[in-house]
Amino acid sequence: MPHPWIPNSYVKSELMKELGISSILELFRDIPRELLLMEYPRVGYGSPLTEYQLTRVFSELMKKNTYSYKLPPFLGGGVCFHYVPSVVRHIAGRSELYTAYTPYQPEVAQGITQALFEYQSLVADLYGVDVVNASLYNGSTALAEAIRMAVRVTGRRNIVLPRSLHPEIVEVARTWSEPVGISIHLVDYDSETGRVDLSKLEDCVRKNKPAAVFIQTPNFFGIVEVELRKIFEIAHEVGSLAAVYEDPIFTGILEAPGRLGADIVIGDTSSIGSGLNFGGPSAGILGIRDPEEKLLRQLPGRLIGYTKTVSGEDWGYVMVLQTREQHIRRERATSNITTNSALEAIKAAVYLTLLGSEGLRKLGEAIAGRTEFLVEKLVDAGLELTFSRGTHLREVLFKHSKMAELRSFLKEQGIYIGPLAGRFYSELSDCGLVCVTETHSKQDIETLSNLVREFLQVRA
């Protein structure tokens, strides 16, 4: 049966005549008979849907989502409720961009290659590194790829990760690494500051001489790792690479990790233009500080470079260093990555240029200020800080024997906090994350703290 999305289904017989066939099945003649399905597949809703039927079906499904944000959600856990400006959505909606393929024909794709070159440039500036690739899938796979890159560069097979790294990223790192004989060593956090335990880190690094030492700042508990320079030194002393996972949204207020000595930087664009999307998509950031060019040839992912035209009269942008990639190097490639997250990278470039240097600083400050205010209000309302000696940024881990009940109580009012830390750390079973972003007003935070106080006074 013809369908509007399939234009030639209306002129099938004309094309068949051209081929001299009387049945479409003749084209499938070389397929073993027993493999051909006699019946139509049981997918969809029995027959094609009209657009208005589809809209109905979908809106019925979406009505089954019972969440409704009375206030911007206070949910954290690595990705938070950040605003995505209208301009970003507008550019991402341009179908010249979203219906294009990877720029294999750069002459008709200068818009995409230039925008990706700008993304690489902007993000390299944020982190203070030399090179950033044109994106990986997301922050978790970017870190897993960074592990493999470090192993290739150093020839070592141990990796040190902090326990305060996002637990789902740790899981991804294990899945990607352990089956090929890479050993992951976890280092505990300090129970008072929430930061990585420096002496344990030092011991672990000295003992294992890893390919790379990773750190996350702010870490999964929302704690700023204030001794990055020292951590990078510990890594470098034994010839390990120093790698840091940092949300790009803080690069306006925190010193660039590249300038502190990091060799590898990792992040995710969820906060700078991708949004939440129930966890995906976003783009994974991977960059290197590489003064001696030891890492570049081992860097996975697409890279856009600058080149001249054949006539030498003009300049443009093309994919370069493709000999690292699967389509050229096959089994000797640095990675299998093919489709990545180009459009999310372009969205990040759009948001970063909208913000500019001042805007990115202000955004970081707006979040830092709200974090301080949140801590003051919620401690006043009766919650305890899990890490009273740490500096919090955006996410705060609070402790209370009735934390789970508090979370349910708030959820009933359309106010969302979490996740509970017990889900990932058995020793933190009475703790939960609360997250604030630029979207929260003073009143929102006060409403939250009043409800927390009410709950703790009446129910706990």
Place this chain on the structure above:
Amino acid sequence: MRNFRQAKWSEPLVYEVSRDRKEGVLIDSEFRDYTVKFFNKLPEGVARRELLPIPSLSEVEVIRHFMRLSQMSYGVDFGPVPLGSCTMKYNPKICEELSGDREITEAHPYLDDDSVQGILEVIYILQKWLSELVGMDVCSIQTPAGSAGEFTGALMIKKYHVDRGENQRDEMIVPDSAHGSNPASAVMAGFKVVRIPTDSRGNTDLEALRAALNRKTAGIMLTNPNTLGLFEEYIIDIAREVHNAGGLLYYDGANLNGIVGYVRPGDMGFDVAHLNLHKTFAAPHGGGGPGAGAICARGVLTDYVPVPIVDYDGRKYYLKYDVPKTIGRISWFYGNIVPAVKSFLYIATLGPQIREVAEISTLNTNYLLKKLSSLSGVDLVYGYGRWRKHEFVVSFEKLYKETGVGAEDVAKALLDRGLHAPTILFPLIVPEAHMIEVTETETKENLDRLAEAYKEIIATAHTDPAEIKKSPRDTSIERLDTVYGNLPKNVVLTYRSLVKKKRET
């Protein structure tokens, strides 16, 4: 024919649009006093002191810059993009619109299952539909793209053998026609790659396969129809022989479009398959992603899929973490949900008529192939007289020898005619290759236009090859020198290094 001209804005890099300090978006300073408190707590050297060296533009400047860039790009909404292996079909607008629902884009991944029953149900139904279409027991959409699916599948095969104490199975067989991501994924999962050739009919060489099978064989990664667009005629024998040797079969689903709804990898004997939702199932490609993938498994591999996966307990949908032999998490959270929702909407719309996709994409392929194969200088190399499925590959080696005009030149000449070029120089087993996939969404007029353009370019190549070599000229930029930008001393990957280079010269 040659009345195409792409926009050319000579747009400066965003750093050079303006040097003035402006704001493109307002950020409040309501919490200034608290911000000061925050900074007071930070030890020396932690806070950034200098401003970031990035541009600061106003909203209108940002819009104009990126709108101009968007005009210097070419996608399916503007004309055919016959890139073989990429399945560049039309992306229905209703799927774009509905998947952009804030209900989805603003959903936090750590909302409780009971709060997001609608989204989970959509994922669950999609998992079921995809399982039905590939003939497998289970599908997960946690893989962010096709290659991630290959890696996942290879890890599943690896763990299966290890669990059975067969650690020696460390060889993955990959035909020479395979996409580069197949061998790359196999190696990432710790396998050695054993390459086997393609026979003259375009099938995997059965003799070579038999010779490659032994007690070290972990499995085989196959694309069927393969990258020549040809269906493996002896797939049932291949599956039997590989299984008999104790190996498993991996199905690269990038080429499902020409058979979807007609033939299922599970029925062919494959144990695990990936799907590219941004190919067969109409999620857009985004100029290089994000796409979305699915990893599907059957029989012995069912319990190895990554976690979590969406399940239904009779009352509610939930994220299930309890999969007995799971390889673990391949990516954080649950996959690329927004593109996956587009695929849900796409399948929902077509329903059982998704078969029409296979029929017309295959019909379109052979219609265009017939028009091209009669042109002089064009050759098929493999599988003469066989029908292709989703795509076909032609070689311009003869034309190159006769005129000096090769596959790349022909591709660039197509650009000047307002068409996108196909995939070129792949698969590697075909010299001077054009790999052409027009999909079911191309019109007869455009297929004729493509054929006419090829005909005219080939004719010109014979009479005036220099003319073809000058193309493209009507694109935003003339032909780029891809070698120059790769020379170690010329590699420039950021604005900062560009400025440095310019200062030096």
